[in-house]
Amino acid sequence: MKTVFDKKTRDDLISRINTLNEKSTARWGKMNVYQMMKHCTLWDEMALGRKQYKRVFLGLLFGKIALRDMLKDEPMRRSNPTVPGFVVKENGDPESEKARWINLLKEYEQYSNDGFIHPFFGKMTKEQVGQLAYKHIDHHLRQFNS
Secondary structure, X not given: OOOOOOHHHHHHHHHHHOOOOOOOOOOOOOOOHHHHHHHHHHHHHHHOOOOOOOXXXXXXXXXXXXXXXXXXXXXXXXXXXXXXXXXXXXXXXXXXHHHHHHHHHHHHHHOOOOOOEEOOOEEOOHHHHHHHHHHHHHHHHHHOOO
């Protein structure tokens, strides 16, 4: 399975991100392109250890089971629920958010957040983080035809 810890995979994701612009529209979901990019930067900041979110109660009960399902070698399903802290309602500048997102992706090369705890899935290994980060980014790029 692909992972953001692989340089070629990161480079491919960055190339896809660079195809996004203010006119990019979603094939599904409610977010515009800025909101999607902001949502992804929030997720990556969490994975890289810059932000922490409180555990979701249902995640305490079902997180590990859901993680196994999520890490199957297939694209993520559309319209999965998201952690409330990742919901973006405001609008902003897509180009500056794109640059922020690309810089965050480059930081996965020096990943050091070994104690990562996802708000729903719980404690995750580095391998799981890399795979889930890839799947999350790929999901949203496919959402916007990139």
